[in-house]
Amino acid sequence: MKKLVIIFYLFLIPLCTFAQNESTTPQAKTANDSTLIKIHALLEDIDFRMHGLDRYKLYPTENMYNFLQLDTKTGKIDVVQWSLDDEEEFSVTLNGEDLSYDTGCGTFELYPTKNIYQFLLLDKVTGRRWHVQWGFESSKRWIKRIY
Template identity: 50%
Template sequence: MKTKAVTISLLLFSFVCLTSCNNTGGKLEELEKQVNKIALNTANAEPIYRLYPTRNMWNFLKLDTRNGKISMVQFSVEDNEKQFEYELSNKALCENTAPGRFMLQPTENIYNFIMLDQVSGQTYQVQWSFEEDKRFIIPIK
């Protein structure tokens, strides 16, 4: 997100410089088109991370949509010591892929989600828990 914001800021700065230098003709129009194109692409870009709510009001699953890594995130409105983030799996399911490859779908079970690899079609059972030995991500065969 910061890279996109910096890119847009630089383009807008260039746009302002060109307009203040009293450039006329096609150069100004071309730069304006480029700024609009980048802004549109940024608005439509897939995010790297997504938060998925669980049915526990204090907990979310944070998915890295590029590689399938998932963390459990807990927040609190009263006590900072009750806030934490734990990895469900620190193993990437694939390498060097674009954002948006993985997504989560909740199930009727409060602790389980189905994760879909939208490129390969592979599905995974994702179980979160407060107990470390009950957290896992396993392929569904």
């Protein structure tokens, strides 16, 4: 019986002595943390490039003092006039409607036509098109969808 008790204790001792090795856990955790930090930074950079970089573009018109400012994410367009005289500078909205399906920057692009006041607006993701006209009077500024 004493032999059985001794053998029983000898088998129990190794079971109780197994434990985690503390020296490798902090290193592994640090490596995982630094990897996660790098991944997070890369994802933020990708998000900025998709949603912030090259969001706005200026398109020159044949009139040297006027540009069309396009928000390439939403399709919104402003007419921007610059001048050496502060009183002659202004900006007016040509299209204030969000035309996007929230697909990211660089979706919209303007293409000039032979008519100096008219452009074509293209949604490069869906292929939708609009006829855009800018002008000095509000009645001469409009946008309409081309089906």
